[in-house]
Amino acid sequence: MPSISSVDSPRRFVYATLLAVAFIIYGSLYPFRFHDASFIAAVQTLFLSYHMHDQPLSGLIANIVLYMPLGLFFVPAQSRTRAAWRQVLLATLLGTTLSMSIELTQFFDQGRVTTLTDVLPNVLGTLAGALLSLPLTRWLNQRVDMNSPARQTAALLLLAYLGYRLFPYVPTLDLHAYWRAIKPVVVHPTLHAFDIASYTVIWTVVAALLADLAGRERSRWLIVVAMLVVLSAKIIITHNRLSLSEIVALPIAVIAWQIIAGAPRRTGGVLLAILLALVVLGDRLLPFDWQSNAHHFDWIPFFSILHGSMAANTQALADKLFLYTSLVWLLSVAGLRHAAAGAMVAAGLFITSLLETHLPGRSAEITDALIALAAAAVLSWLASTRATASEGPRRGAGNIVPAD
Numbered sequence: 001m002p003s004i005s006s007v008d009s010p011r012r013f014v015y016a017t018l019l020a021v022a023f024i025i026y027g028s029l030y031p032f033r034f035h036d037a038s039f040i041a042a043v044q045t046l047f048l049s050y051h052m053h054d055q056p057l058s059g060l061i062a063n064i065v066l067y068m069p070l071g072l073f074f075v076p077a078q079s080r081t082r083a084a085w086r087q088v089l090l091a092t093l094l095g096t097t098l099s100m101s102i103e104l105t106q107f108f109d110q111g112r113v114t115t116l117t118d119v120l121p122n123v124l125g126t127l128a129g130a131l132l133s134l135p136l137t138r139w140l141n142q143r144v145d146m147n148s149p150a151r152q153t154a155a156l157l158l159l160a161y162l163g164y165r166l167f168p169y170v171p172t173l174d175l176h177a178y179w180r181a182i183k184p185v186v187v188h189p190t191l192h193a194f195d196i197a198s199y200t201v202i203w204t205v206v207a208a209l210l211a212d213l214a215g216r217e218r219s220r221w222l223i224v225v226a227m228l229v230v231l232s233a234k235i236i237i238t239h240n241r242l243s244l245s246e247i248v249a250l251p252i253a254v255i256a257w258q259i260i261a262g263a264p265r266r267t268g269g270v271l272l273a274i275l276l277a278l279v280v281l282g283d284r285l286l287p288f289d290w291q292s293n294a295h296h297f298d299w300i301p302f303f304s305i306l307h308g309s310m311a312a313n314t315q316a317l318a319d320k321l322f323l324y325t326s327l328v329w330l331l332s333v334a335g336l337r338h339a340a341a342g343a344m345v346a347a348g349l350f351i352t353s354l355l356e357t358h359l360p361g362r363s364a365e366i367t368d369a370l371i372a373l374a375a376a377a378v379l380s381w382l383a384s385t386r387a388t389a390s391e392g393p394r395r396g397a398g399n400i401v402p403a404d
Contacts, residue, residue: 014077024102028112030170042107042108045114064124103118157209172237178235178236200256208330216261269332272330280324290359349369
């Protein structure tokens, strides 16, 4: 059986596979509280603890779904000349090895249980993802040019968005946790004007990214699907809460995108760039409680991330990656070169960081400006692939309303 994974560049699927592995490891070992124990005892516990009949249906489904992306991405990441059945077999072996390795590691992780019961659904999930990848890869080859810099940029930014919205990525089966997630909306509903404006702008930017990824017309309804998926995921993922301000912002963002989607590409880019810049500015400086005495400015990159709460800082980093990279992208859509857009965003972030030295509770450092420059470099590199392939100019790689 010949291989059908003929997407032009499997490298991106290698990266996606590594992200899937990292996600599985994180979700399976969080919060990483390890202790000393015997490896022999871990192996014995693993192979003597198979109780599939005790596995609840919800846990079975969760273990299958967790490993499906691994098979889905690893099949097209392999050599195009390899037969499809070999690709599926290797993906399944990878899922089996990873699952058993994690189960053994969980023996040394406080709060985790080592059991062979989880391995079988993990393997089934990997196999299901691998089998699903075969027709899906064929469809992508025929229908979607994922080598397009615009689509690659959109996919990258959407992953960053999900990275900070769905943190800590660990689902829960506790019904009380679901109630705690929706309680702020039902019991203590509060609305804040800036939060509504912020959610509206960010969701409209997400809609623009979906337009680059799937086409303008599809984005008109895909944004609604994305909203439902993200809100549902926030309910089932531990330590998340819904916000009434965001719920109010959702229909506003849908209406705003229906209008912006019909505008010329550059006009839409300019408008969204201005709005997102105002959101970033407000997020960094409000409330503007100016203090005459300035506190320390850190010139060491990522200083606060390395010295604070790893969980909170990881989410904050994903948030910054999405916001700053999206702003650079929108400025490039508006007509600026990536270098100029990156320099403009970096300069603005550096100035606001200096202002933050006079604001209580703020962390003023060079990190934000460096993230913007790095974002511009990555977007420029993605755009250069288009020029190399003679697909178009390097300037303005992001198309805010591409044709379907």
